[in-house]
Amino acid sequence: MVEAVALPASGRPAQRGLIVLAGLAAVFAVALFAGARFGLLLAIGLGFGIALEGLRFGFAGPWRAMILRRDPSGILAQLLAIALVSVVAFPLLAARPGEIAGAAAPIGWAMVGGAFVFGAAMQVVLGCGSGTLVNAGSGNPVGLLALPFFAIGSFLGAYGLVWWTGLGALPILTLGGGSGLALTLALLAAVAVGLLLLAAPGTRRVPRRLVFAALAIAALAIANLVVAGQPWGVVYGLGLWAAKGAVALGADLSASSFWSAPGNAALLGQSVLTDVTSLTNIGIIAGAFLVAAWRSGGLSQPLPSLPARAWIATIVAGLLLGYSSRLAFGCNVGAFFSGISTGSLHGWVWFAAAFAGSVLGVRLRPMLGLEARA
Numbered sequence: 001m002v003e004a005v006a007l008p009a010s011g012r013p014a015q016r017g018l019i020v021l022a023g024l025a026a027v028f029a030v031a032l033f034a035g036a037r038f039g040l041l042l043a044i045g046l047g048f049g050i051a052l053e054g055l056r057f058g059f060a061g062p063w064r065a066m067i068l069r070r071d072p073s074g075i076l077a078q079l080l081a082i083a084l085v086s087v088v089a090f091p092l093l094a095a096r097p098g099e100i101a102g103a104a105a106p107i108g109w110a111m112v113g114g115a116f117v118f119g120a121a122m123q124v125v126l127g128c129g130s131g132t133l134v135n136a137g138s139g140n141p142v143g144l145l146a147l148p149f150f151a152i153g154s155f156l157g158a159y160g161l162v163w164w165t166g167l168g169a170l171p172i173l174t175l176g177g178g179s180g181l182a183l184t185l186a187l188l189a190a191v192a193v194g195l196l197l198l199a200a201p202g203t204r205r206v207p208r209r210l211v212f213a214a215l216a217i218a219a220l221a222i223a224n225l226v227v228a229g230q231p232w233g234v235v236y237g238l239g240l241w242a243a244k245g246a247v248a249l250g251a252d253l254s255a256s257s258f259w260s261a262p263g264n265a266a267l268l269g270q271s272v273l274t275d276v277t278s279l280t281n282i283g284i285i286a287g288a289f290l291v292a293a294w295r296s297g298g299l300s301q302p303l304p305s306l307p308a309r310a311w312i313a314t315i316v317a318g319l320l321l322g323y324s325s326r327l328a329f330g331c332n333v334g335a336f337f338s339g340i341s342t343g344s345l346h347g348w349v350w351f352a353a354a355f356a357g358s359v360l361g362v363r364l365r366p367m368l369g370l371e372a373r374a
Helices: 009-034 036-054 060-069 073-095 109-125 129-137 141-159 161-165 177-198 208-228 235-248 262-268 276-296 308-327 332-341 346-367
Strands: none
Touching (some): 009 036, 036 129, 060 073, 060 346, 073 332, 109 141, 109 346, 129 141, 129 276, 129 332, 141 161, 141 235, 141 308, 161 308, 177 332, 208 332, 235 262, 235 276, 332 346
16 A cells, blocks of 8 residues: 655645745746746646645536435536636627637537546546546546546547547537526526425535635636637547657557647647647646645555456546547536536536436446445
8 A cells, every 4th residue: 555655744834835836937937938828827727726626626526426415515616617607708709709719519429428428437437527637636546547548538539539420410509699698697597406406405505615616716717718718628638648649659640530630730749838728737737736745745645445347447437538528529627617608508418418427427336346335
Protein backbone atom coordinates (compact mmCIF):
# COMPACT_ATOMS: atom_id res chain seq x y z
CA MET A 1 0.00 0.00 0.00
CA VAL A 2 1.28 3.44 -0.94
CA GLU A 3 0.91 5.82 1.99
CA ALA A 4 0.48 9.58 1.62
CA VAL A 5 3.38 11.53 3.08
CA ALA A 6 2.34 14.47 5.24
CA LEU A 7 4.59 17.28 6.37
CA PRO A 8 4.65 18.41 10.01
CA ALA A 9 2.53 21.49 10.74
CA SER A 10 5.64 23.63 11.18
CA GLY A 11 6.64 23.00 7.58
CA ARG A 12 3.28 23.69 5.97
CA PRO A 13 3.38 27.52 5.73
CA ALA A 14 6.56 27.37 3.69
CA GLN A 15 5.21 24.59 1.54
CA ARG A 16 1.97 26.48 0.94
CA GLY A 17 3.94 29.52 -0.10
CA LEU A 18 5.81 27.40 -2.61
CA ILE A 19 2.50 26.01 -3.90
CA VAL A 20 1.19 29.50 -4.63
CA LEU A 21 4.47 30.51 -6.26
CA ALA A 22 4.47 27.37 -8.41
CA GLY A 23 1.00 28.13 -9.72
CA LEU A 24 1.87 31.74 -10.51
CA ALA A 25 5.16 30.73 -12.13
CA ALA A 26 3.37 28.27 -14.43
CA VAL A 27 0.90 30.93 -15.54
CA PHE A 28 3.65 33.48 -16.23
CA ALA A 29 5.77 30.90 -18.06
CA VAL A 30 2.93 30.03 -20.43
CA ALA A 31 2.15 33.72 -20.94
CA LEU A 32 5.80 34.36 -21.76
CA PHE A 33 6.27 31.51 -24.23
CA ALA A 34 2.79 31.22 -25.77
CA GLY A 35 1.16 34.59 -25.16
CA ALA A 36 -0.89 36.38 -22.52
CA ARG A 37 -4.17 34.84 -23.69
CA PHE A 38 -2.86 31.33 -23.18
CA GLY A 39 -1.41 32.20 -19.79
CA LEU A 40 -4.83 33.50 -18.78
CA LEU A 41 -6.46 30.27 -19.97
CA LEU A 42 -4.09 28.26 -17.80
CA ALA A 43 -5.03 30.49 -14.87
CA ILE A 44 -8.71 29.84 -15.58
CA GLY A 45 -7.99 26.10 -15.67
CA LEU A 46 -6.19 26.35 -12.34
CA GLY A 47 -9.26 28.12 -10.99
CA PHE A 48 -11.48 25.29 -12.18
CA GLY A 49 -9.25 22.70 -10.54
CA ILE A 50 -9.07 24.61 -7.27
CA ALA A 51 -12.84 25.16 -7.18
CA LEU A 52 -13.73 21.60 -8.16
CA GLU A 53 -11.37 19.95 -5.69
CA GLY A 54 -11.33 22.61 -3.00
CA LEU A 55 -15.13 22.97 -2.78
CA ARG A 56 -15.90 19.34 -3.72
CA PHE A 57 -18.02 20.31 -6.69
CA GLY A 58 -18.53 17.59 -9.26
CA PHE A 59 -20.98 15.83 -11.53
CA ALA A 60 -20.72 12.05 -11.09
CA GLY A 61 -21.00 12.14 -7.29
CA PRO A 62 -24.14 14.32 -7.13
CA TRP A 63 -25.87 12.21 -9.78
CA ARG A 64 -25.02 9.13 -7.75
CA ALA A 65 -26.38 10.81 -4.60
CA MET A 66 -29.68 11.49 -6.34
CA ILE A 67 -29.95 7.93 -7.64
CA LEU A 68 -29.08 6.20 -4.36
CA ARG A 69 -30.28 8.62 -1.67
CA ARG A 70 -32.61 11.00 -3.51
CA ASP A 71 -30.30 13.86 -2.52
CA PRO A 72 -30.58 16.53 -5.25
CA SER A 73 -28.39 19.21 -3.63
CA GLY A 74 -25.37 18.64 -5.89
CA ILE A 75 -27.43 18.63 -9.09
CA LEU A 76 -29.27 21.76 -7.96
CA ALA A 77 -25.87 23.47 -7.61
CA GLN A 78 -25.02 22.35 -11.16
CA LEU A 79 -28.30 23.80 -12.46
CA LEU A 80 -27.60 27.07 -10.64
CA ALA A 81 -24.18 27.35 -12.27
CA ILE A 82 -25.64 26.59 -15.70
CA ALA A 83 -28.34 29.22 -15.23
CA LEU A 84 -25.81 31.87 -14.22
CA VAL A 85 -23.65 31.15 -17.26
CA SER A 86 -26.72 31.19 -19.53
CA VAL A 87 -27.69 34.69 -18.39
CA VAL A 88 -24.33 35.98 -19.65
CA ALA A 89 -23.66 33.58 -22.53
CA PHE A 90 -26.88 34.11 -24.48
CA PRO A 91 -26.40 37.90 -24.86
CA LEU A 92 -22.69 37.41 -25.63
CA LEU A 93 -23.43 34.91 -28.40
CA ALA A 94 -26.00 37.27 -29.89
CA ALA A 95 -23.71 40.31 -29.70
CA ARG A 96 -20.49 38.66 -30.93
CA PRO A 97 -21.50 35.89 -33.36
CA GLY A 98 -18.19 35.87 -35.22
CA GLU A 99 -16.01 35.93 -32.12
CA ILE A 100 -17.74 33.60 -29.66
CA ALA A 101 -19.25 30.20 -30.49
CA GLY A 102 -21.57 28.03 -28.45
CA ALA A 103 -21.27 24.31 -27.74
CA ALA A 104 -23.76 23.36 -30.46
CA ALA A 105 -23.98 19.79 -31.75
CA PRO A 106 -26.54 17.62 -33.57
CA ILE A 107 -28.83 15.15 -31.84
CA GLY A 108 -28.41 11.68 -33.33
CA TRP A 109 -28.28 7.98 -32.60
CA ALA A 110 -24.57 7.99 -31.84
CA MET A 111 -24.93 11.05 -29.62
CA VAL A 112 -27.70 9.52 -27.52
CA GLY A 113 -25.97 6.14 -27.26
CA GLY A 114 -22.66 7.77 -26.46
CA ALA A 115 -24.21 9.84 -23.67
CA PHE A 116 -25.83 6.73 -22.16
CA VAL A 117 -22.56 4.78 -22.19
CA PHE A 118 -20.69 7.76 -20.79
CA GLY A 119 -23.15 8.06 -17.91
CA ALA A 120 -22.61 4.41 -17.01
CA ALA A 121 -18.82 4.56 -17.33
CA MET A 122 -18.48 7.73 -15.26
CA GLN A 123 -20.23 6.05 -12.35
CA VAL A 124 -17.90 3.06 -12.61
CA VAL A 125 -14.84 5.27 -12.02
CA LEU A 126 -16.76 7.96 -10.10
CA GLY A 127 -15.53 10.69 -12.39
CA CYS A 128 -16.77 12.45 -15.51
CA GLY A 129 -14.39 14.36 -17.78
CA SER A 130 -13.52 17.09 -15.29
CA GLY A 131 -13.86 14.64 -12.41
CA THR A 132 -11.29 12.28 -13.89
CA LEU A 133 -8.88 15.19 -14.29
CA VAL A 134 -9.48 16.29 -10.69
CA ASN A 135 -9.15 12.75 -9.34
CA ALA A 136 -5.89 12.25 -11.21
CA GLY A 137 -4.54 15.61 -10.06
CA SER A 138 -5.36 14.91 -6.41
CA GLY A 139 -3.57 11.55 -6.58
CA ASN A 140 -6.56 9.22 -6.70
CA PRO A 141 -5.23 5.88 -8.06
CA VAL A 142 -8.43 5.05 -9.96
CA GLY A 143 -8.41 8.49 -11.61
CA LEU A 144 -4.72 8.19 -12.45
CA LEU A 145 -5.34 4.86 -14.17
CA ALA A 146 -8.51 5.97 -15.98
CA LEU A 147 -7.11 9.25 -17.37
CA PRO A 148 -4.68 7.95 -20.04
CA PHE A 149 -7.28 5.48 -21.30
CA PHE A 150 -9.85 8.28 -21.37
CA ALA A 151 -7.48 10.18 -23.68
CA ILE A 152 -6.94 7.13 -25.91
CA GLY A 153 -10.68 6.52 -26.10
CA SER A 154 -11.33 10.15 -27.05
CA PHE A 155 -8.75 9.90 -29.83
CA LEU A 156 -10.26 6.68 -31.17
CA GLY A 157 -13.79 8.02 -30.97
CA ALA A 158 -12.82 11.11 -32.92
CA TYR A 159 -10.99 8.99 -35.51
CA GLY A 160 -14.21 7.36 -36.66
CA LEU A 161 -16.67 10.07 -35.65
CA VAL A 162 -17.88 10.78 -39.17
CA TRP A 163 -18.96 7.15 -39.61
CA TRP A 164 -20.95 7.27 -36.38
CA THR A 165 -22.68 10.56 -37.22
CA GLY A 166 -23.61 9.04 -40.58
CA LEU A 167 -25.99 6.69 -38.75
CA GLY A 168 -28.45 9.56 -38.62
CA ALA A 169 -28.77 12.89 -36.87
CA LEU A 170 -31.02 15.92 -36.78
CA PRO A 171 -29.76 19.33 -37.84
CA ILE A 172 -28.12 21.34 -35.07
CA LEU A 173 -30.91 22.84 -32.97
CA THR A 174 -30.23 25.82 -30.73
CA LEU A 175 -32.10 28.31 -28.60
CA GLY A 176 -31.12 31.94 -28.97
CA GLY A 177 -32.05 35.46 -28.02
CA GLY A 178 -34.23 36.55 -25.15
CA SER A 179 -36.89 33.93 -25.77
CA GLY A 180 -34.27 31.18 -25.89
CA LEU A 181 -32.78 32.35 -22.61
CA ALA A 182 -36.20 32.50 -20.98
CA LEU A 183 -37.01 28.97 -22.15
CA THR A 184 -33.64 27.66 -20.94
CA LEU A 185 -34.11 29.19 -17.50
CA ALA A 186 -37.67 27.85 -17.35
CA LEU A 187 -36.47 24.34 -18.21
CA LEU A 188 -33.70 24.53 -15.61
CA ALA A 189 -36.26 25.65 -13.03
CA ALA A 190 -38.60 22.83 -14.03
CA VAL A 191 -35.85 20.24 -13.59
CA ALA A 192 -34.99 21.75 -10.20
CA VAL A 193 -38.63 21.58 -9.08
CA GLY A 194 -38.87 17.98 -10.27
CA LEU A 195 -35.75 17.05 -8.29
CA LEU A 196 -37.11 18.75 -5.19
CA LEU A 197 -40.36 16.83 -5.47
CA LEU A 198 -38.43 13.56 -5.66
CA ALA A 199 -35.99 14.49 -2.89
CA ALA A 200 -35.80 12.62 0.38
CA PRO A 201 -36.64 14.61 3.53
CA GLY A 202 -33.79 16.79 4.71
CA THR A 203 -31.97 16.92 1.37
CA ARG A 204 -33.70 19.86 -0.29
CA ARG A 205 -31.31 22.53 0.94
CA VAL A 206 -28.16 23.24 -1.09
CA PRO A 207 -25.14 23.54 1.25
CA ARG A 208 -23.44 26.92 1.29
CA ARG A 209 -20.24 25.28 0.06
CA LEU A 210 -21.98 24.16 -3.14
CA VAL A 211 -23.55 27.58 -3.67
CA PHE A 212 -20.10 29.17 -3.49
CA ALA A 213 -18.79 26.49 -5.83
CA ALA A 214 -21.58 27.13 -8.34
CA LEU A 215 -20.79 30.85 -8.30
CA ALA A 216 -17.07 30.20 -8.79
CA ILE A 217 -17.57 27.65 -11.58
CA ALA A 218 -20.02 29.95 -13.36
CA ALA A 219 -17.61 32.90 -13.18
CA LEU A 220 -14.75 30.77 -14.50
CA ALA A 221 -16.92 29.34 -17.30
CA ILE A 222 -17.89 32.84 -18.39
CA ALA A 223 -14.23 33.90 -18.30
CA ASN A 224 -13.35 30.84 -20.41
CA LEU A 225 -16.05 31.73 -22.94
CA VAL A 226 -14.75 35.29 -23.30
CA VAL A 227 -11.03 34.48 -23.38
CA ALA A 228 -11.16 31.28 -25.44
CA GLY A 229 -14.05 32.34 -27.66
CA GLN A 230 -15.71 29.01 -26.96
CA PRO A 231 -17.34 27.30 -23.96
CA TRP A 232 -15.56 25.24 -21.35
CA GLY A 233 -14.76 21.76 -22.64
CA VAL A 234 -12.64 18.75 -21.70
CA VAL A 235 -12.88 15.88 -24.18
CA TYR A 236 -11.19 17.42 -27.22
CA GLY A 237 -8.02 18.25 -25.33
CA LEU A 238 -7.63 14.70 -24.06
CA GLY A 239 -8.10 13.24 -27.53
CA LEU A 240 -5.57 15.71 -28.91
CA TRP A 241 -2.97 14.51 -26.41
CA ALA A 242 -3.42 10.91 -27.53
CA ALA A 243 -3.41 11.95 -31.20
CA LYS A 244 -0.12 13.77 -30.70
CA GLY A 245 1.27 10.64 -29.07
CA ALA A 246 0.10 8.51 -32.00
CA VAL A 247 1.74 10.87 -34.48
CA ALA A 248 4.96 10.86 -32.45
CA LEU A 249 4.96 7.07 -32.70
CA GLY A 250 4.68 7.27 -36.48
CA ALA A 251 0.91 6.88 -37.00
CA ASP A 252 -0.62 8.35 -40.16
CA LEU A 253 -3.94 10.03 -39.33
CA SER A 254 -4.74 11.17 -42.87
CA ALA A 255 -7.43 8.48 -43.19
CA SER A 256 -9.45 10.09 -40.40
CA SER A 257 -11.81 12.80 -41.59
CA PHE A 258 -11.70 14.30 -38.10
CA TRP A 259 -7.96 14.42 -37.49
CA SER A 260 -7.13 15.37 -41.08
CA ALA A 261 -9.50 18.36 -41.00
CA PRO A 262 -7.45 21.58 -41.39
CA GLY A 263 -8.02 22.93 -37.89
CA ASN A 264 -7.31 19.64 -36.15
CA ALA A 265 -4.34 18.83 -38.37
CA ALA A 266 -2.84 22.23 -37.56
CA LEU A 267 -3.18 21.65 -33.82
CA LEU A 268 -1.44 18.29 -34.15
CA GLY A 269 1.67 20.13 -35.27
CA GLN A 270 1.51 22.85 -32.62
CA SER A 271 2.28 22.96 -28.92
CA VAL A 272 -0.47 21.93 -26.51
CA LEU A 273 0.14 25.33 -24.93
CA THR A 274 -1.72 26.87 -27.87
CA ASP A 275 -4.79 24.61 -27.56
CA VAL A 276 -7.38 26.22 -25.30
CA THR A 277 -8.94 22.97 -24.09
CA SER A 278 -5.57 21.40 -23.33
CA LEU A 279 -4.60 24.42 -21.24
CA THR A 280 -7.71 24.33 -19.09
CA ASN A 281 -7.35 20.55 -18.71
CA ILE A 282 -3.76 20.96 -17.55
CA GLY A 283 -4.92 23.70 -15.22
CA ILE A 284 -7.61 21.47 -13.70
CA ILE A 285 -5.09 18.70 -13.00
CA ALA A 286 -2.59 21.16 -11.54
CA GLY A 287 -5.25 23.00 -9.53
CA ALA A 288 -6.48 19.78 -7.94
CA PHE A 289 -2.89 18.77 -7.19
CA LEU A 290 -2.22 22.14 -5.53
CA VAL A 291 -5.32 21.82 -3.34
CA ALA A 292 -4.40 18.28 -2.30
CA ALA A 293 -0.86 19.36 -1.45
CA TRP A 294 -2.14 22.46 0.38
CA ARG A 295 -4.45 20.39 2.57
CA SER A 296 -2.08 17.77 3.89
CA GLY A 297 1.27 17.93 2.20
CA GLY A 298 0.41 14.53 0.73
CA LEU A 299 1.33 13.89 -2.86
CA SER A 300 -0.47 10.57 -3.15
CA GLN A 301 -3.47 8.66 -1.81
CA PRO A 302 -3.43 5.14 -0.39
CA LEU A 303 -3.70 2.47 -3.05
CA PRO A 304 -7.15 0.91 -2.55
CA SER A 305 -7.35 -2.82 -2.03
CA LEU A 306 -9.41 -3.80 -5.06
CA PRO A 307 -9.75 -7.11 -6.92
CA ALA A 308 -8.18 -7.48 -10.34
CA ARG A 309 -11.54 -7.18 -12.07
CA ALA A 310 -11.94 -3.69 -10.56
CA TRP A 311 -8.69 -2.46 -12.10
CA ILE A 312 -9.62 -4.03 -15.45
CA ALA A 313 -13.04 -2.37 -15.21
CA THR A 314 -11.33 0.96 -14.59
CA ILE A 315 -9.28 0.62 -17.77
CA VAL A 316 -12.31 -0.39 -19.84
CA ALA A 317 -14.43 2.37 -18.32
CA GLY A 318 -11.68 4.90 -19.07
CA LEU A 319 -11.64 3.87 -22.72
CA LEU A 320 -15.44 4.03 -22.86
CA LEU A 321 -15.46 7.46 -21.23
CA GLY A 322 -13.26 8.85 -23.96
CA TYR A 323 -14.86 7.02 -26.89
CA SER A 324 -18.48 7.61 -25.88
CA SER A 325 -17.98 11.27 -24.98
CA ARG A 326 -16.52 11.92 -28.41
CA LEU A 327 -19.59 10.36 -30.04
CA ALA A 328 -21.83 12.35 -27.70
CA PHE A 329 -20.06 15.64 -28.52
CA GLY A 330 -18.86 16.15 -25.00
CA CYS A 331 -19.02 15.08 -21.38
CA ASN A 332 -20.85 16.63 -18.43
CA VAL A 333 -18.85 19.79 -19.07
CA GLY A 334 -18.82 20.15 -22.86
CA ALA A 335 -22.30 18.75 -23.58
CA PHE A 336 -24.41 19.11 -20.44
CA PHE A 337 -22.97 22.23 -18.78
CA SER A 338 -21.73 24.18 -21.80
CA GLY A 339 -24.32 22.82 -24.23
CA ILE A 340 -27.32 23.92 -22.19
CA SER A 341 -25.77 27.20 -21.06
CA THR A 342 -25.12 28.25 -24.68
CA GLY A 343 -28.49 27.13 -26.03
CA SER A 344 -27.78 23.78 -27.68
CA LEU A 345 -30.72 21.38 -27.41
CA HIS A 346 -28.35 18.43 -27.59
CA GLY A 347 -27.30 19.31 -24.05
CA TRP A 348 -30.77 18.47 -22.75
CA VAL A 349 -30.92 15.17 -24.61
CA TRP A 350 -27.40 14.37 -23.40
CA PHE A 351 -28.51 15.04 -19.81
CA ALA A 352 -31.44 12.61 -20.03
CA ALA A 353 -29.44 9.85 -21.75
CA ALA A 354 -26.41 10.18 -19.48
CA PHE A 355 -28.52 10.17 -16.33
CA ALA A 356 -30.22 6.97 -17.49
CA GLY A 357 -26.77 5.49 -18.09
CA SER A 358 -25.69 6.57 -14.62
CA VAL A 359 -28.48 4.51 -13.09
CA LEU A 360 -26.91 1.47 -14.75
CA GLY A 361 -23.38 2.50 -13.79
CA VAL A 362 -24.30 2.84 -10.12
CA ARG A 363 -25.58 -0.74 -10.17
CA LEU A 364 -22.45 -2.00 -11.92
CA ARG A 365 -19.91 -0.74 -9.36
CA PRO A 366 -20.48 -3.47 -6.74
CA MET A 367 -20.57 -6.16 -9.43
CA LEU A 368 -17.17 -4.99 -10.70
CA GLY A 369 -15.58 -5.06 -7.25
CA LEU A 370 -15.27 -1.29 -6.91
CA GLU A 371 -17.23 -1.16 -3.66
CA ALA A 372 -18.85 -3.43 -1.14
CA ARG A 373 -22.29 -4.69 -1.95
CA ALA A 374 -25.10 -2.94 -0.09
